[in-house]
Amino acid sequence: MGKILMKGNEALAEGALIAGCQGFFGYPITPSSEIAEYMARKFPQLGGIFLQAESELAAINMVYGAAATGARVMTASSGPGISLKQEGISFIAEAELPCLIVNISRGGPGLGGIQPAQSDYFQATRGGGHGDYRLIVLAPSSVQEMMDYAIEGFDLADRYRIPVMLMAEGTLGQMMEPIYVREPVKPAIEKPWATTGCAGRSPNIINTLHLSPEVLEHRNQHLQRKYDQLQANESRAETFMTDDADLILVAFGLMSRVVKKAVIEARKQGIKVGLIRPITLWPFPDAIIKEAAEKAQMFLSVEISMGQMIEDIRLAVDGAVPVDFYGRIGIIPNPEEIYSEIIRIAEREGF
Amino acid sequence: MKTVAARPESLTGAQYHYCPGCTHGIIHRLVAEVIDELGIREKTIGICPVGCAVLAYDYFNCDMLEAAHGRAPAIATGIKRMLPENVVFTYQGDGDLASIGMAEILHASARGEKITVIFVNNAVYGMTGGQMAPTTLLGQVTTTSPYGRKAEVEGYPVRMAEILAENEGSAYIARTTVNKPANVRRTKKAIKKAFEIQQKGLGFTMVEILSACPTNWGLSPVQALEWIDENMIPYYPLGEFKNKEA
Ligand SMILES: Cc1ncc(C[n+]2csc(CCOP(=O)(O)OP(=O)(O)O)c2C)c(N)n1
Ligand code: SF4
Numbered sequence: 001m002g003k004i005l006m007k008g009n010e011a012l013a014e015g016a017l018i019a020g021c022q023g024f025f026g027y028p029i030t031p032s033s034e035i036a037e038y039m040a041r042k043f044p045q046l047g048g049i050f051l052q053a054e055s056e057l058a059a060i061n062m063v064y065g066a067a068a069t070g071a072r073v074m075t076a077s078s079g080p081g082i083s084l085k086q087e088g089i090s091f092i093a094e095a096e097l098p099c100l101i102v103n104i105s106r107g108g109p110g111l112g113g114i115q116p117a118q119s120d121y122f123q124a125t126r127g128g129g130h131g132d133y134r135l136i137v138l139a140p141s142s143v144q145e146m147m148d149y150a151i152e153g154f155d156l157a158d159r160y161r162i163p164v165m166l167m168a169e170g171t172l173g174q175m176m177e178p179i180y181v182r183e184p185v186k187p188a189i190e191k192p193w194a195t196t197g198c199a200g201r202s203p204n205i206i207n208t209l210h211l212s213p214e215v216l217e218h219r220n221q222h223l224q225r226k227y228d229q230l231q232a233n234e235s236r237a238e239t240f241m242t243d244d245a246d247l248i249l250v251a252f253g254l255m256s257r258v259v260k261k262a263v264i265e266a267r268k269q270g271i272k273v274g275l276i277r278p279i280t281l282w283p284f285p286d287a288i289i290k291e292a293a294e295k296a297q298m299f300l301s302v303e304i305s306m307g308q309m310i311e312d313i314r315l316a317v318d319g320a321v322p323v324d325f326y327g328r329i330g331i332i333p334n335p336e337e338i339y340s341e342i343i344r345i346a347e348r349e350g351f
Numbered sequence: 352m353k354t355v356a357a358r359p360e361s362l363t364g365a366q367y368h369y370c371p372g373c374t375h376g377i378i379h380r381l382v383a384e385v386i387d388e389l390g391i392r393e394k395t396i397g398i399c400p401v402g403c404a405v406l407a408y409d410y411f412n413c414d415m416l417e418a419a420h421g422r423a424p425a426i427a428t429g430i431k432r433m434l435p436e437n438v439v440f441t442y443q444g445d446g447d448l449a450s451i452g453m454a455e456i457l458h459a460s461a462r463g464e465k466i467t468v469i470f471v472n473n474a475v476y477g478m479t480g481g482q483m484a485p486t487t488l489l490g491q492v493t494t495t496s497p498y499g500r501k502a503e504v505e506g507y508p509v510r511m512a513e514i515l516a517e518n519e520g521s522a523y524i525a526r527t528t529v530n531k532p533a534n535v536r537r538t539k540k541a542i543k544k545a546f547e548i549q550q551k552g553l554g555f556t557m558v559e560i561l562s563a564c565p566t567n568w569g570l571s572p573v574q575a576l577e578w579i580d581e582n583m584i585p586y587y588p589l590g591e592f593k594n595k596e597a
Contacts, residue, residue, distance in 0.1 A: 023433055049432045053425065054458035061422040061455070065398075065429025068416055073433070091419050195414040195430070197437050199393035205408045206416040 003178035008143045008168065009034035009076075009104060011179055015150030016074055016100065017042060020187045023049040023073035025062035027081060030114045031170035032104035035076040049073075056081040060088030060101075067097040068206050070194030072154050072187055076102035078170070079112055079120060082128075089163060090129030094208040094219070098157035100150065101135070101165045104173040107330045115330035116169035118253060119305035124167050125282040125312070132220055134227050136164045136234065137281040139252040143177035151182060156234065158189040160226060167281065169304060171332060172254045230283045237285035238277040241267060242292050245274030246351040247342065250289070250313050251302040252278045255332060259302050262338035271346045278309070289316035298349060299323040300341070304332055359383035361392045363412045372565040372572020375403055375471060377529045379410055381539045382440070382469055385546055386413065395438040396430055398423040402444035403477040421452025424459035427466040438549060440467040445486040446476045449511050453485075456515070463520030463554035467545045470511060470557055473564040474583065481567030485509045488586055493567070508586060512559045516592035522554030524593040528561035528584065530576040537589075544594070553595045561587055 006014070013035045016024075024039035026032075036052065043050040049066070053059035059075050066073040077085060082103045092099060103124065107117035127133045136156050138149045146168060153164040195204050210216040240260060242248055251259040256277035266273045276292060278285050293299070298321050301310035307325045314323050326333065326341050345351070358364055361383035369375045386392050392413050399407040401420035408415035418426050423441035431439045448456050448470050459466065475493055476482040482495040486508050490499045500508075516524040523545050527538040538560055545556035561583045563575035570578055591597075 061425035062429035065426035197394035
């Protein structure tokens with residue numbers, strides 16, 4: 001089949017359907033609402049469940065219940081709504097319920113604005129709610145990846161019994177690009193832990209309360225082992241012209257495509273620059289960055305925020321080379337702006 | 352030999368952690384007996400609250416989940432929507448249901464979610480040590496209303512059965528108590544009706560049960576049962592507030 005033109009949010013929603021998603025629970029918020037609207041249109045014919053909840057608190061708890069039945073289910077929201085979901089996400093992480101949580105992100109703090117931003121990076125990559133937990137966080141950079149990562153997100157969620165967050169700037173949700181629509185997949189993972197009624201087996205209990213300190217610690221160690229496994233096996237990044245680069249720019253999501261343009265322009269001027277684009281924001285691709293830091297002279301984190309991912313880059317680089325920052329908020333920096341920043345640094349540092 | 356009384360199959364037999372004279376235990380047993388009598392144990396899924404009944408998943412012998420404080424009706428909604436053939440119930444206290452979970456319960460009822468809510472109203476926050484609940488009576492002394500609840504300061508106690516009966520989506524709403532044998536029997540009948548109406552798919556069902564918390568009321572178990580008659584029932588009248596079958 002050839003390519004078709006699709007909007008980012010709709011490609012993501014269609015990707016979820018292709019992955020066998022059977023339930024969507026959400027509350028409207030710009031710039032994510034098209035996902036809910038797409039599901040509301042599609043699910044009645046497909047026999048799935050679309051339900052507009054009374055709040056994001058309720059929506060994430062509906063996801064908790066629905067995921068507990070073993071079905072592939074999801075929710076989508078943005079900044080203020082994702083904040084409200086944090087209580088439920090903490091419970092879902094500890095109950096180890098697979099599900100997809102989408103943040104079509106906008107700028108904060110507070111009500112902020114509906115312009116694109118990446119300032120929910122800390123919230124997404126540090127768990128977000130109370131307790132020691134993580135989510136897998138995927139950051140698509142194109143409409144095609146909105147679809148592909150939604151499919152992959154459900155797969156990762158089932159395999160690791162973990163909530164997966166897909167985080168994309170509002171612009172990526174709203175823009176249209178031609179994409180290949182993927183073939184439907186059949187979820188293959190058994191879920192013997194699901195609460196579906198105890199016919200023919202002893203009752204299943206889904207619980208996050210551990211009153212004994214030994215059990216609580218044991219549970220936390222269990223989660224930590226899973227997170228260690230994810231860090232070892234699932235962290236991913238795209239690298240572009242990094243081999244001989246003096247300066248490596250790091251950017252994720254749609255921002256990374258803008259940075260790539262600036263890198264290509266700077267290369268034409270003979271400046272040795274490259275790009276690392278984290279695909280999994282958690283687990284963060286530490287190893288790839290650490291390795292690049294052995295050869296590069298300097299890093300530049302480019303973010304649509306006041307500087308959040310830069311902390312992870314610094315941790316990965318571990319003092320080997322300096323890490324600089326360039327960021328805007330509410331506005332995606334354009335390629336010329338980033339190109340000028342590269343030139344400024346190259347002149348200053350003599351690259 | 353004839354067995355006159357036995358533990359319902361729907362209870363695990365694990366020893367309750369409830370205080371002496373607490374009526375949570377009686378209510379658990381009634382719910383379990385109803386599940387047995389309706390023959391629905393293997394398709395029933397229960398959701399525990401945050402409150403004294405948080406450990407109810409150790410006591411009910413069916414699939415169970417434990418919810419965040421007040422969110423049980425939203426979790427029940429997620430389950431029931433995915434598994435419409437199953438029977439789903441929540442078990443919630445008054446802080447859980449009428450305070451932090453007010454939005455979730457109101458909307459589950461408004462949507463006519465086909466679930467059964469067992470609402471245990473003991474006029475205090477039991478688990479956290481007897482603080483004021485939205486159902487605390489005027490004049491009632493609690494640790495956070497140490498001079499007695501005053502309407503001007505803390506407002507009025509909420510009558511959840513009456514509020515939820517107003518919702519079109521509610522199919523069965525009753526208020527009962529378990530302070531004497533006749534009331535225990537009436538409570539069991541109401542719980543059974545609620546589960547039956549859920550199975551018929553008529554809409555949202557709830558039984559509000561006035562329950563004793565002798566520990567936090569500072570009363571003996573017997574005095575606590577009398578306190579329900581003297582203080583709670585005058586403000587929280589017993590009866591059926593909605594029955595779409597009738
Ligand atoms: C979000 C949140 N806030 C507060 C608490 C603390 N807390 C635990 S139980 C409870 C009140 C329970 O009272 P109620 O629902 O009346 O049940 P009871 O214990 O009386 O049966 C509170 C406030 C909590 N666990 N979670
Ligand atoms: S504190 Fe009150 S509600 Fe809780 S177990 Fe004791 S008597 Fe029962």
